[in-house]
Amino acid sequence: MAVDPMLQGLVAGFAVEAQEVIQKVTMDLLELEREGLENDALAKIYTRLGRHLHTLKGSASSLGLQDLGDIAHRLEDALAPLKATTQKMPRTVVDILLHGLDLFMLRAQAHADGRGDYLPDPAAALAQLVASAPPPEAASVLPGGAFAHAHTQAQPQAPSLVGAGPSEPGAPSSSDPQGESADSGWRVSARQVTSLMREVERLREVRLRVEERSRELERVSTLLAKQGLLAETAEARTLLSGTGRSLRTDGEETSDIVDALEEGLKAITTRPTRTILEPLQRMVRDLSRQLGKEARLSVVGAEVSLDRRLLEKLQGALVHLLRNAVDHGLEMPAEREKAGKHQEGALTLRVEQQGNLLYLEASDDGRGIDLVAVRRVAEKRGLVTADEMARLNDNQVRDLIFSAGFSTRSDVTDTSGRGVGLDAVRATVESLQGRIEVASTRGQGTRFVLTLPVDLGSSPVLMVRALEQYVGLPMLAVESTQLARADSLRVGKRRAHLEHLGQLLPVVDLGARLGLRASAPPAEGQPMLVVQSGGRRVALVVDAVVGDRDLVIRPLPSEVREVAAWQGAATLSRGELLLILRPDWVVSDSEKTQVSAASRRALVVDDSLTARALHRAMLEAGGFQVHLAASGARALERLAADTYDVVICDLDMEEMDGTELIARLREKKETRTLPVILVSAHDSAQARERGLAAGADGFLSKRECAAGRLLAEVLDVMSRRGSRA
Amino acid sequence: MKGTPRMVDEALAEETRELLARRAARLREQGESSVEEAVHWIAEFPLGEERYALPLESLRAALPLRMVTPVPLSEPAVIGVLRFQGQVLSALSLASLLGGHGWRQDPAVLLVVDRGDGELCALDCEAIPRPTTLSLASVEAARARSEGPVMEVFTQDRQLIHLINPKRLFSVSEAGVRHGR
Numbered sequence: 038m039a040v041d042p043m044l045q046g047l048v049a050g051f052a053v054e055a056q057e058v059i060q061k062v063t064m065d066l067l068e069l070e071r072e073g074l075e076n077d078a079l080a081k082i083y084t085r086l087g088r089h090l091h092t093l094k095g096s097a098s099s100l101g102l103q104d105l106g107d108i109a110h111r112l113e114d115a116l117a118p119l120k121a122t123t124q125k126m127p128r129t130v131v132d133i134l135l136h137g138l139d140l141f142m143l144r145a146q147a148h149a150d151g152r153g154d155y156l157p158d159p160a161a162a163l164a165q166l167v168a169s170a171p172p173p174e175a176a177s178v179l180p181g182g183a184f185a186h187a188h189t190q191a192q193p194q195a196p197s198l199v200g201a202g203p204s205e206p207g208a209p210s211s212s213d214p215q216g217e218s219a220d221s222g223w224r225v226s227a228r229q230v231t232s233l234m235r236e237v238e239r240l241r242e243v244r245l246r247v248e249e250r251s252r253e254l255e256r257v258s259t260l261l262a263k264q265g266l267l268a269e270t271a272e273a274r275t276l277l278s279g280t281g282r283s284l285r286t287d288g289e290e291t292s293d294i295v296d297a298l299e300e301g302l303k304a305i306t307t308r309p310t311r312t313i314l315e316p317l318q319r320m321v322r323d324l325s326r327q328l329g330k331e332a333r334l335s336v337v338g339a340e341v342s343l344d345r346r347l348l349e350k351l352q353g354a355l356v357h358l359l360r361n362a363v364d365h366g367l368e369m370p371a372e373r374e375k376a377g378k379h380q381e382g383a384l385t386l387r388v389e390q391q392g393n394l395l396y397l398e399a400s401d402d403g404r405g406i407d408l409v410a411v412r413r414v415a416e417k418r419g420l421v422t423a424d425e426m427a428r429l430n431d432n433q434v435r436d437l438i439f440s441a442g443f444s445t446r447s448d449v450t451d452t453s454g455r456g457v458g459l460d461a462v463r464a465t466v467e468s469l470q471g472r473i474e475v476a477s478t479r480g481q482g483t484r485f486v487l488t489l490p491v492d493l494g495s496s497p498v499l500m501v502r503a504l505e506q507y508v509g510l511p512m513l514a515v516e517s518t519q520l521a522r523a524d525s526l527r528v529g530k531r532r533a534h535l536e537h538l539g540q541l542l543p544v545v546d547l548g549a550r551l552g553l554r555a556s557a558p559p560a561e562g563q564p565m566l567v568v569q570s571g572g573r574r575v576a577l578v579v580d581a582v583v584g585d586r587d588l589v590i591r592p593l594p595s596e597v598r599e600v601a602a603w604q605g606a607a608t609l610s611r612g613e614l615l616l617i618l619r620p621d622w623v624v625s626d627s628e629k630t631q632v633s634a635a636s637r638r639a640l641v642v643d644d645s646l647t648a649r650a651l652h653r654a655m656l657e658a659g660g661f662q663v664h665l666a667a668s669g670a671r672a673l674e675r676l677a678a679d680t681y682d683v684v685i686c687d688l689d690m691e692e693m694d695g696t697e698l699i700a701r702l703r704e705k706k707e708t709r710t711l712p713v714i715l716v717s718a719h720d721s722a723q724a725r726e727r728g729l730a731a732g733a734d735g736f737l738s739k740r741e742c743a744a745g746r747l748l749a750e751v752l753d754v755m756s757r758r759g760s761r762a
Numbered sequence: 763m764k765g766t767p768r769m770v771d772e773a774l775a776e777e778t779r780e781l782l783a784r785r786a787a788r789l790r791e792q793g794e795s796s797v798e799e800a801v802h803w804i805a806e807f808p809l810g811e812e813r814y815a816l817p818l819e820s821l822r823a824a825l826p827l828r829m830v831t832p833v834p835l836s837e838p839a840v841i842g843v844l845r846f847q848g849q850v851l852s853a854l855s856l857a858s859l860l861g862g863h864g865w866r867q868d869p870a871v872l873l874v875v876d877r878g879d880g881e882l883c884a885l886d887c888e889a890i891p892r893p894t895t896l897s898l899a900s901v902e903a904a905r906a907r908s909e910g911p912v913m914e915v916f917t918q919d920r921q922l923i924h925l926i927n928p929k930r931l932f933s934v935s936e937a938g939v940r941h942g943r
Contacts (some may be wrong), residue, residue: 126896138786235847235848235849236848237848238848238849239847239848241848243844243847267847387800431809506832506834551834551836552834552835567919591849592850593843593850594843594849594850594851594852594881594883595852596836596837596840596854596883597833597836597837597840597843597852597879600833600835600836601835602834602835603833605850606831606843606850608845612829612845613831613845614829614831614841614843614844614845614850615827615831616831616833617765643868645863646827646830646832646841646842647827647855647868647869647870648865648887650832650838650839650840650841650842650855650858651855651857651865652839652857653838654839654855654858657838658838663833701897718866718868719869737867739865739867739868740811740866743810743811743865743866744811762770
């Protein structure tokens with residue numbers, strides 16, 4: 038039957054609208070079957086439900102979709118007696134209504150796809166709806182949406198449209214002869230959107246450059262005013278300040294455009310997480326009914342908007358985790374009561390975004406992971422040998438549940454037992470460059486934490502400094518800042534602790550943690566931040582707190598992505614990058630990562646970043662712990678605070694050259710005999726003589742360094758100094 | 763009278779020979795130049811005492827070496843990170859990647875290079891590289907001989923150039939990082 042394209046467009050729009058309304062009705066129904074709701078609250082929900090069902094009926098009838106109108110009418114009939122008495126809805130009625138909604142949506146989607154004529158007689162569906170409730174698992178959520186399952190079932194009834202497949206809500210069907218109508222939107226590839234995002238980022242850089250030019254102009258104006266040429270330069274200064282003003286206005290406008298573009302792109306590419314989380318309520322309810330359990334899912338952070346592609350990939354992972362929690366985690370109601378728990382199991386999904394990191398937590402208050410069973414099954418299934426198992430600690434044993442083929446179920450059920458699940462979840466998370474961790478306490482429950490990088494949006498960051506390194510910390514992780522005071526510090530042999538609100542927090546020196554200097558207790562008045570992540574807290578010692586910024590945190594390139602300390606980088610106003618620390622790394626046990634104090638220490642002083650990097654690489658390969666200084670002045674600061682076995686110093690530096698640094702070192706008793714090797718790009722006898730005459734213990738040209746002589750020279754010089762001492 | 767037409771014929775034949783000879787010379791020239799066109803464009807630069815090169819097609823930009831943010835705790839070959847056209851790139855020490863020990867002068871330039879997997883990164887370099895060519899045949903021959911990230915190719919004047927294969931270089935260095943962890 039030929040379908041009017043205009044009417045077809047309206048039906049497609051109706052299907053999208055109906056899906057939204059049905060989602061709301063579903064949430065209300067789940068609420069109505071819970072215990073303990075006040076009469077007022079019940080009445081409100083019934084009224085809202087009635088209104089929604091009436092809307093569905095009216096909209097369907099106005100489009101001539103009589104079968105849908107009839108289904109909605111039957112649902113209203115089922116609701117009416119309960120609405121009149123305002124009582125908790127019996128589960129059987131909830132089942133009937135949910136099934137009715139499934140039928141409604143199935144048929145609405147079929148009409149939208151132009152398959153309405155192939156649908157079975159609505160009378161049969163209506164009779165089935167009234168006659169008996171279907172098994173709850175029939176409506177379980179599958180990736181692709183609450184009604185994907187039902188939609189797929191309808192496919193065989195429409196042979197002429199095989200291949201149309203599940204379509205995006207609101208997207209025109211492939212059978213639409215008119216193709217995409219002008220007002221229905223565009224289909225764009227992810228690559229096109231990503232490329233647009235890059236252009237927005239470039240525009241942001243242009244804006245930063247405009248700001249920088251504006252500052253340069255101001256400096257020129259100030260310079261002209263200082264030269265005592267006030268009268269002569271008056272016209273130029275007026276012109277410059279006018280240009281400066283215009284430039285500032287242009288900068289502000291560019292800033293507005295960047296913000297608007299970013300907001301627009303965000304709206305196009307993201308959607309609230311509730312769109313995937315709310316349908317999971319229904320799945321949890323149906324599955325627990327099927328298994329004879331009781332469960333309630335609470336969602337925290339459902340309003341966080343995320344990349345649509347990310348959400349689509351995560352939906353399957355969350356379904357797995359929740360099914361696992363209901364099936365394996367939660368006990369039967371009687372068992373729970375016996376253990377002193379509420380008969381209704383509590384499942385929680387928590388979504389939180391910190392900077393460019395997304396934390397997704399799925400937890401239950403069930404029986405927890407049985408490590409004995411995990412060990413037994415892993416060995417039985419050949420995942421590890423008995424010897425390997427003996428060497429694993431509890432955390433490593435727990436991680437075995439992510440192995441392919443692992444299942445503690447001995448029987449295969451509809452829900453589990455095939456050993457496919459958590460390994461797939463981990464694969465999904467890792468494909469998104471994220472990671473998954475599990476924590477569990479026997480008898481108390483299990484918590485899975487997924488950490489994933491996300492691209493969009495700015496977030497508040499606190500900028501701090503450790504030596505010359507500026508870094509950012511997501512503000513959400515910073516609880517407070519304070520200055521170190523001797524009376525609140527407890528300094529032990531191995532580490533210091535801060536007394537903070539009745540707790541003793543480990544003190545962590547950021548400079549030492551980043552390998553920039555040796556660890557030392559904080560000096561009086563040194564800034565400290567109380568940083569928390571995942572329930573752990575430390576007092577982080579920094580050299581300066583610069584201030585807070587609202588920054589867009591970008592992911593790091595592959596070569597540094599694996600460095601646990603960093604979660605990304607953000608662009609500062611002058612265009613340089615600021616590295617952003619991962620709070621979970623900051624609070625993790627730092628003692629494991631600290632380099633042994635027994636290793637030899639070298640200080641590399643060079644104003645060339647690449648030379649510092651190269652010397653560091655060579656010396657680290659030779660077993661040295663290496664600290665770096667970009668100038669003679671910085672080197673003196675380092676040497677005043679730390680002790681080193683050798684200094685490798687560039688001869689020709691701008692601020693203070695190598696000979697001057699040596700002279701300063703030889704003046705002090707502590708550094709008089711410290712071995713110093715000068716390195717120079719000048720490979721001349723004159724440069725060598727100059728260096729050795731200044732008191733250097735060794736001299737190498739960069740050509741000799743390039744030939745691999747540095748480490749040998751360092752060892753030679755240290756050995757000569759040692760024998761002289 | 764008979765001689766005149768013969769002379770004309772001879773003159774014509776001579777002209778024809780000359781014309782054909784010129785055409786042949788032109789064709790020979792074309793042949794020679796088409797051999798010259800079979801070249802591989804490279805960006806050549808010194809590294810330590812030796813001459814290295816990258817395929818010109820892999821080079822995206824040459825930037826002054828500034829605005830690089832060091833990344834503490836990263837691999838020794840990592841100099842830092844920088845912004846380039848809206849992206850965050852790693853700046854890497856080419857000398858370290860190649861297992862060398864240093865430059866004759868401090869590098870002043872960063873070469874933005876396609877790693878061969880569609881991603882970009884920056885490599886340090888003493889100076890802006892010189893675009894030049896290598897015979898394609900010698901590059902192909904070197905490629906057949908070598909499996910590593912650097913191929914030894916001789917120029918026509920018998921100078922040795924170490925031609926870097928970015929794809930192999932980065933797959934080797936990444937494997938190193940993975941094994942090192």
